[in-house]
Amino acid sequence: MTPTAQQENGNTEERDIILSVKDVSVSFGRSKVLDNLSLDVYRGEILGFVGASGTGKSVLMRTILGLNQKQSGTISIFGHDIDSANDQEKLSVDMRMGVLFQHGALFSSLTVLENIQVPMREYLDIPERLMDELARLKIELVGLKPDTAEKFPSELSGGMIKRAALARALSLDPEIVFLDEPTSGLDPIGAADFDELIANLRDTMGLTVYMVTHDLDSLFAVCDRIAVLGKKKVLVEGTIEDMLAFDDPWVQEYFRGKRARQIVNDGKTKRRSEGVRAAAVSEQGQKGQVS
Numbered sequence: 001m002t003p004t005a006q007q008e009n010g011n012t013e014e015r016d017i018i019l020s021v022k023d024v025s026v027s028f029g030r031s032k033v034l035d036n037l038s039l040d041v042y043r044g045e046i047l048g049f050v051g052a053s054g055t056g057k058s059v060l061m062r063t064i065l066g067l068n069q070k071q072s073g074t075i076s077i078f079g080h081d082i083d084s085a086n087d088q089e090k091l092s093v094d095m096r097m098g099v100l101f102q103h104g105a106l107f108s109s110l111t112v113l114e115n116i117q118v119p120m121r122e123y124l125d126i127p128e129r130l131m132d133e134l135a136r137l138k139i140e141l142v143g144l145k146p147d148t149a150e151k152f153p154s155e156l157s158g159g160m161i162k163r164a165a166l167a168r169a170l171s172l173d174p175e176i177v178f179l180d181e182p183t184s185g186l187d188p189i190g191a192a193d194f195d196e197l198i199a200n201l202r203d204t205m206g207l208t209v210y211m212v213t214h215d216l217d218s219l220f221a222v223c224d225r226i227a228v229l230g231k232k233k234v235l236v237e238g239t240i241e242d243m244l245a246f247d248d249p250w251v252q253e254y255f256r257g258k259r260a261r262q263i264v265n266d267g268k269t270k271r272r273s274e275g276v277r278a279a280a281v282s283e284q285g286q287k288g289q290v291s
């Protein structure tokens with residue numbers, strides 16, 4: 001049975017824990033990066049994972065994905081402890097997770113369509129034609145034009161690469177996706193559109209999203225919950241309000257600093273995409289460029 005937990009507000013409604021990290025420690029040589037870190041991720045939420053540069057956000061994500069060794073602690077995904085899971089269970093867990101690495105990590109010698117089909121070829125035994133159809137559906141799902149299918153990564157813009165990489169992450173219809181700084185390198189409108197896409201996927205597919213990010217706009221616009229990494233563990237987790245109330249100099253500076261204040265003042269009630277687009281249209285209008 002899948003584990004559940006009581007909601008943090010103390011009521012008796014239970015939430016489905018899709019990923020549970022308990023007392024995990026990771027070291028490289030004599031340098032300890034994570035020390036007894038614990039974190040739960042709930043089904044259907046968008047969790048934003050933040051922390052100063054070099055604190056170990058990517059290390060944790062890679063450890064969850066089984067790409068880094070941990071020295072102690074347990075990681076359970078979909079109720080399976082990944083250390084004691086058998087091969088069949090591990091395969092089933094892998095198939096239910098999608099990953100978007102920071103720079104897309106697309107294969108440069110493969111077209112977008114072929115990149116999306118890589119996980120299908122690895123895990124599924126289905127006819128070529130069906131694979132083509134499924135890959136084209138993913139391309140549509142992430143908002144890319146149909147002719148992107150035949151393009152190579154070198155022919156794509158930064159935003160298109162992120163979307164193509166997301167399409168590949170969604171290739172097997174995962175229940176949870178791990179996104180490592182998905183909006184880094186995108187302009188504000190591209191980043192806003194990407195946020196909106198993530199929120200739509202969550203809303204329509206019930207996707208759970210674990211997002212490592214430095215992007216304050218994303219945190220304010222789409223994240224349901226935030227976890228802050230500091231001092232080798234999760235310093236605080238909760239809503240934006242919980243972050244604002246948390247007494248720690250880095251957290252205070254990050255969530256109450258000049259940039260955060262600007263975002264809150266600019267559009268507390270709006271999604272960033274609306275705010276950014278409105279600002280862009282207004283600016284163009286002032287320059288007389290809107291037709």
Ligand SMILES: Nc1ncnc2c1ncn2[C@@H]1O[C@H](COP(=O)(O)OP(=O)(O)OP(=O)(O)O)[C@@H](O)[C@H]1O
Nearest residue numbers: 028029033051052053054055056057058059060214
């Ligand atoms: N394979 C490795 N071998 C040795 N040290 C590593 C390895 N991977 C990560 N580290 C170290 O672990 C620490 C945390 O790195 P990590 O990349 O997780 O930080 P981060 O929080 O994701 O940073 P950023 O926000 O800048 O991406 C760093 O000091 C890094 O040098």
